[in-house]
Amino acid sequence: MAMLAALSSGPVSIDLSAAIAGGWHSDSSDAVILWQLRLPRAVLAIVVGAALGLGGAAMQGMLRNPLAEPALLGVSSGAALAAILVLYYGAAVSGYLLPLLAIAGALLAVGSVWLLAGHGASASRLVLAGVAINAFLSALMALALNYAPSMFAMQEIVFWLLGSLANRGWDQVLLALPFVVIGTVFLFLSRNYLRALSLGEASASSLGFSGRRYPLLVLFGIAFAVGASVAVAGTIGFIGLVVPHLMRPLVGQDPGRLLWSSALAGALLLLLADVLVLNTVGTQELRIGAVTAFIGAPFFFWLIVSGRRELNL
Amino acid sequence: MPLLASGPVSAQDRIASLNLCMDQLLLQWVAPERIVSVTWLSGEEYYRRAPLPEHLYLNRAQAEELLPLKPDLVLTGQYGAQRASQRLEQLGFPVVRIPDAYNLAQLQQQLASLQQALGEIPGLRQQQRELKALLDQTPEDGTRNPGALILSANNITYGDGMLEHELLIRAGFTNLAAQQGIQQLGRVSLEQVIDAQPQLLVFYGGEQDFAIAHLAERHPVLREYIETGRVYRLPQELGFCPALAAVDVLQQLMDKRKEIVGQP
Numbered sequence: 376m377a378m379l380a381a382l383s384s385g386p387v388s389i390d391l392s393a394a395i396a397g398g399w400h401s402d403s404s405d406a407v408i409l410w411q412l413r414l415p416r417a418v419l420a421i422v423v424g425a426a427l428g429l430g431g432a433a434m435q436g437m438l439r440n441p442l443a444e445p446a447l448l449g450v451s452s453g454a455a456l457a458a459i460l461v462l463y464y465g466a467a468v469s470g471y472l473l474p475l476l477a478i479a480g481a482l483l484a485v486g487s488v489w490l491l492a493g494h495g496a497s498a499s500r501l502v503l504a505g506v507a508i509n510a511f512l513s514a515l516m517a518l519a520l521n522y523a524p525s526m527f528a529m530q531e532i533v534f535w536l537l538g539s540l541a542n543r544g545w546d547q548v549l550l551a552l553p554f555v556v557i558g559t560v561f562l563f564l565s566r567n568y569l570r571a572l573s574l575g576e577a578s579a580s581s582l583g584f585s586g587r588r589y590p591l592l593v594l595f596g597i598a599f600a601v602g603a604s605v606a607v608a609g610t611i612g613f614i615g616l617v618v619p620h621l622m623r624p625l626v627g628q629d630p631g632r633l634l635w636s637s638a639l640a641g642a643l644l645l646l647l648a649d650v651l652v653l654n655t656v657g658t659q660e661l662r663i664g665a666v667t668a669f670i671g672a673p674f675f676f677w678l679i680v681s682g683r684r685e686l687n688l
Numbered sequence: 689m690p691l692l693a694s695g696p697v698s699a700q701d702r703i704a705s706l707n708l709c710m711d712q713l714l715l716q717w718v719a720p721e722r723i724v725s726v727t728w729l730s731g732e733e734y735y736r737r738a739p740l741p742e743h744l745y746l747n748r749a750q751a752e753e754l755l756p757l758k759p760d761l762v763l764t765g766q767y768g769a770q771r772a773s774q775r776l777e778q779l780g781f782p783v784v785r786i787p788d789a790y791n792l793a794q795l796q797q798q799l800a801s802l803q804q805a806l807g808e809i810p811g812l813r814q815q816q817r818e819l820k821a822l823l824d825q826t827p828e829d830g831t832r833n834p835g836a837l838i839l840s841a842n843n844i845t846y847g848d849g850m851l852e853h854e855l856l857i858r859a860g861f862t863n864l865a866a867q868q869g870i871q872q873l874g875r876v877s878l879e880q881v882i883d884a885q886p887q888l889l890v891f892y893g894g895e896q897d898f899a900i901a902h903l904a905e906r907h908p909v910l911r912e913y914i915e916t917g918r919v920y921r922l923p924q925e926l927g928f929c930p931a932l933a934a935v936d937v938l939q940q941l942m943d944k945r946k947e948i949v950g951q952p
Binding site: 404407408411412413462525527530531534535539541542543544545546657658659660 | 732734841842843873874875877878879882883885899900901903904907908909
């Protein structure tokens with residue numbers, strides 16, 4: 376249903392059934408709008424939303440921290456910084472180089488967090504390392520803004536950081552999809568590890584989930600999935616934070632089942648946010664990162680307030 | 689603000705400029721030994737359209753920078769560098785404010801004002817002549833006019849009341865954005881571009897490196913336009929200094945129209 380809403384939303388009113396009937400190769404402008412503009416945008420929203428929801432669920436499962444989201448460990452910042460540096464300080468970039476470099480940035484960030492936290496680090500040490508790396512990357516991005524080659528470059532960097540799905544087509548979908556799939560596979564492989572972790576780190580290792588393999592699997596899975604998303608859509612926050620919380624009661628607190636339900640819910644949430652963006656008229660494009668932040672902040676309030684009530688009981 | 693009093697103007701040989709467009713016009717049309725200072729913007733790769741002589745001082749629009757240079761004419765635009773130009777006026781320097789041009793009539797006025805300030809300059813005179821010649825051509829038959837649509841950075845389009853719109857009209861196109869009621873600037877999504885089916889898609893600047901602002905131009909859905917040659921790219925300088933590019937753009941658009949209308 377959300378898909379139908381997405382496909383019907385847009386500045387031009389099109390005859391949806393005629394466009395679908397026309398098929399992929401039809402030349403009518405309605406069909407072109409549907410198949411080449413609206414459909415890839417909706418599909419991209421689904422892919423990116425799923426990647427972010429999945430990454431958030433995995434992050435919260437591994438760190439057992441309700442405030443965890445992929446951005447916490449610097450994944451989004453690493454990818455965004457790589458993209459910014461390449462776009463505005465590097466040479467002209469060909470189509471595939473940008474997402475590859477963004478993913479490399481995400482992997483580097485994750486790798487740095489891992490190195491900083493040290494071998495066999497506990498969840499809280501990982502969080503600390505993540506916050507430190509994130510702070511450093513944010514500082515670098517502030518420098519990038521400061522020394523932006525022109526006002527236009529500065530505006531571009533800001534728009535990139537706000538995230539957007541506008542003007543994206545099938546080429547962006549095909550670019551991001553393989554990496555998101557790789558990340559998804561990694562994360563699904565680690566679902567039992569996340570289940571075991573909910574019993575505590577000691578219990579998890581006694582169950583056989585000791586060593587570096589599983590944490591690295593989770594970290595790299597998140598880096599691939601979220602890195603690819605940032606590469607094509609810019610930084611979009613709060614999906615990874617909000618969605619696992621919404622889904623957790625529905626899956627009986629099971630971190631494993633939470634993975635795929637967060638993926639689905641993340642896809643839905645981002646698609647709905649994009650429908651809102653498409654239906655908002657204005658002189659400037661409403662950036663989707665702004666919409667998700669607007670959803671996320673009140674959700675935070677609700678989290679705190681409901682937590683407060685529990686404590687009082 | 690009034691222009692310098694009329695009367696035979698002897699050639700100035702210490703001209704300074706506080707405005708990017710004035711910089712470029714001076715560098716294009718006036719002998720370099722007559723110029724003492726232009727703004728620092730003209731030193732930037734992005735804005736420079738004419739070679740920059742070494743001896744020039746690149747100013748940051750501060751009166752104290754121009755004082756030691758003792759200019760005998762200071763050119764400035766309508767906006768920007770207001771404090772500096774007022775200060776210089778108070779100190780007794782001859783300051784001429786050339787108004788900006790937002791349509792072709794104002795452009796002709798701008799060139800005339802420049803001529804009055806600088807005296808007889810061959811390059812400037814030729815530009816005025818060419819512009820007048822193009823504008824004197826009878827406009828094409830309105831009913832057969834092909835449709836054109838401007839897709840600029842960040843999905844902006846130009847409607848009624850903008851110089852770019854007027855150039856399209858004069859060249860014999862219908863501006864589809866203005867037809868849909870857009871005044872000045874408006875937003876145009878790729879969907880609207882496809883739906884409008886312009887016969888000429890006009891891009892604006894952005895031929896250099898990749899930029900998100902120009903992401904729309906790279907969308908596969910526009911490939912057909914690019915492959916059939918139904919695109920035209922307005923030069924960047926049309927935005928910050930129309931006097932540099934308007935004549936060429938108008939001529940090229942007229943040629944493009946002939947090309948399009950000539951097609952079966």
